[in-house]
Amino acid sequence: MAAIDTLRSDATSANDNHATVLIIGAGVVGCLTAIKLAQAGIDVQIVERLLETSEAPRACGYFGAVQGFLDELGLYTLIRDQGFMTRGLCWRGLPKDNDSKDGKRFGDIVAVQPLCAPDDTSFPVGSGLLNLTQGQLNKLFVHQALQTGRVRVNFGAEFVSILENSEENGVTVLARDVDTGVERQYRGKYCIGADGAHSNLRKALGLPFPGHQWPERLLATNVRVPNVEDPVWHTYYYMAEKYWGVATPLEEPVLGEKTLWRYAIAVPPEVTKADDELLSDEYILGIYESRLPGPRPLQAQIEARVLYRIHQRLAPTLRKGNCLLAGDAAHVCNPVGALGLNSGMLDADALAEALVMVLREGRSDKVLDVYSDERRKVFQFFVDPTSSQNKMRVHSHPPETAAQDDWYFRILANNPTKKQMLDLMKPYFETWRTNMRKAAGEL
Structure with a gap:
């Protein structure tokens, strides 16, 4: 794989500041969304404040539902080759x-x-x-996004403000070069905020982050x-x-x-x-x-x-006009159980699929409201309560009595049947990942 500095210089050499979809944030969620869009023939431009991908200690393990999505994009084997099981x-x-x-x-x-x-x-x-660290995964995804030929990544470009957000003219944002201070406009039909828990795009949209x-x-x-x-x-x-x-x-x-x-x-x-x-x-x-x-x-x-x-936080909507949110910009949870980045990656799957339906198939943009509703439901009814109880279990039960006191531990510690195990894992496969085409119906 090419070094990230090489990828950066290649990605920022183009002068064109327009793409069908803008993405704020070149982290895992932003890049994964870009890859799926690019594979469907949609041009993407990513604006990223950092000068290179982050190596901070974050996520490192990916569950079955995410593996299926990665395999569909042709990425699973690449990650297996770099990581381990x-x-x-x-x-x-x-x-x-x-x-x-x-x-x-x-x-x-x-x-x-x-x-x-x-x-x-x-x-x-x-x-x-x-298993693969988030930093390693991010570098792989940047590389794969650029390899599509439809994605440009602008490192060192800090989102400043939204200049326009309308159905007629799409979205125009202003970004500032972190080295020179020079400001530049970027335009797209839609704009995705994948810029993390402190999302500046979410703040610019005036959306609170309750929790x-x-x-x-x-x-x-x-x-x-x-x-x-x-x-x-x-x-x-x-x-x-x-x-x-x-x-x-x-x-x-x-x-x-x-x-x-x-x-x-x-x-x-x-x-x-x-x-x-x-x-x-x-x-x-x-x-x-x-x-x-x-x-x-x-x-x-x-x-x-x-x-x-x-x-534990969730934005009140993941869509405002032609701007959408995904990953930590949309919702955050505690890391016990690894539901954070995994959920963001499944957001990328659902959001990219929704945009493909709208942009390539002429479906109603109400499909994007369905994306917002369905992914918020997933957080409210699965990610939030599951991650919260994961955390509580770790520090609320003495380990000596936990297998007797807690129903979940009691099942796992006493030779569970195949049906019991399937019931426990069912939400991780049937609830966590959103089937956008089924959810959108005839829209």
Whole structure:
């Protein structure tokens, strides 16, 4: 794959500032939307504030419904080649002291959520968890978008304002070059805001972002540690009233070697330390002492760290005129359960399909209202309650009694039947992904 700097210079060499669809934000959601539109013959121009794709510790695992969408676009195999597969996830108590040697072992398993057969080694599309960091995925999608020949990506161009948003003339936006300050107009029939939770396009549309902020701050770290034990269920939630969290591999773990892992740790609200102190080696390694399995003294090399607030929020509409929202610009949830970026990727699927129906097939633009309604329903009835309860389960149940107290853990911990497992996973396949053609009906 070409370096991102090369892609940037190629993408910004064109002088034309018009495309059928404008996208604000060249992250995963924006690029994925662009790829699907381009494959349908629709020209796209992306405006991105950053000078290159972000490497901040964010999402890294993709579920079955998303895998199906990626496969339809011809992207699944590319991601498999760069990433790796795991079989599912589990909930654990905190690490325990090793009886036979110094250090700590993995905490006891409370419950397991398999995503494929325990002995599966082939992982057909839709099974298992597909793993690749969001940064790596973003670079791949930028490259694939540019390869279509119908997508231009303007890095270092910061959205400033909406100059026009009308059915007759489409959308014109103003963006500023972050290096030179020079302003430039971009025009399109439609404009998509895929510029994240702090979306400037959403703000320019005058749309509020109602919801709530969770009291904890989340400290996400990428750390290289030795693999001294094969956990089988590599992605796991460690249950605790405070400093609960999520651990997942960022490289395929190899027993006896050091590989990169993501540890996301919740900092309790009563901790009033400044951000720079929470991001210090001293503070992070202090938390690791009780949260990471492995030998002592601790062998942990921190390679990236970020501290952020977590929210549950949903815009009141995902369409205003010819502007539309997708991904974190439209809705955000806490990361326990990996419903955030996965939901945004499924927004990209539904929104691109809606625009194809309108732009290529002459369908009524009311299809775009259906997109807004259907994806908001998915958040309200699936993503929001599921992610909220995922979070509550991690810190509201003592791990010693969770399998008896909570109905979900009780099913998973007691040899669930095939029907029980299918019932638990049904919303992840039948509710999460929107069939726009079915939803739009005869419009």
